[in-house]
Amino acid sequence: MRERPSWDVYFMDIARAAATRSTCLRRQVGAVLVREKRILATGYNGAPSGLTHCAEAGCLRDRLGVPAGERHEICRGSHAEQNLLVQAARYGTSVAGATLYCTNEPCSICTKLLISAGIAQIVYEAVYPDPLARELRDEAGLPTSHLDRDDLDRPR
Numbered sequence: 001m002r003e004r005p006s007w008d009v010y011f012m013d014i015a016r017a018a019a020t021r022s023t024c025l026r027r028q029v030g031a032v033l034v035r036e037k038r039i040l041a042t043g044y045n046g047a048p049s050g051l052t053h054c055a056e057a058g059c060l061r062d063r064l065g066v067p068a069g070e071r072h073e074i075c076r077g078s079h080a081e082q083n084l085l086v087q088a089a090r091y092g093t094s095v096a097g098a099t100l101y102c103t104n105e106p107c108s109i110c111t112k113l114l115i116s117a118g119i120a121q122i123v124y125e126a127v128y129p130d131p132l133a134r135e136l137r138d139e140a141g142l143p144t145s146h147l148d149r150d151d152l153d154r155p156r
Helices: 007-019 060-064 080-090 108-117 131-140
Strands: 030-035 038-044 099-104 121-126 144-146
Touching (some): 007 030, 007 038, 007 080, 007 121, 030 080, 038 080, 080 108
Parallel strands (some): 099 121, 121 144
Antiparallel strands (some): 030 038, 030 099
């Protein structure tokens, strides 16, 4: 009998699939919000619905040479975590007590939103350069786990 993936691997794979919809030129990020092993919402980073995608409009942060983790306010796109929270709100889905699976560690802006929304746990794959986000999660007592792509217990 074949070995099934762990729940963490399963949900991170779904977050990776969501990332393929990203319209960001710099980083493709996907996220999935789960409670009791059920998906509540998904999200990926990119321009808001109905607006010109970054691939067409270009990236102001790239043009200005802004490093990763800085000046989020001048980006035309929303982060995957923001988009999944908006999706949940739009369709009336409570997110309190849920676990976030995200292909990237949430930034400080997303971390503040996740804390305020009552997210119970964060599981991420790639590290993001935002020390304030880590400080905020620590202060809030928000459990956070880093799943290294090479260490995932995916069946072979």
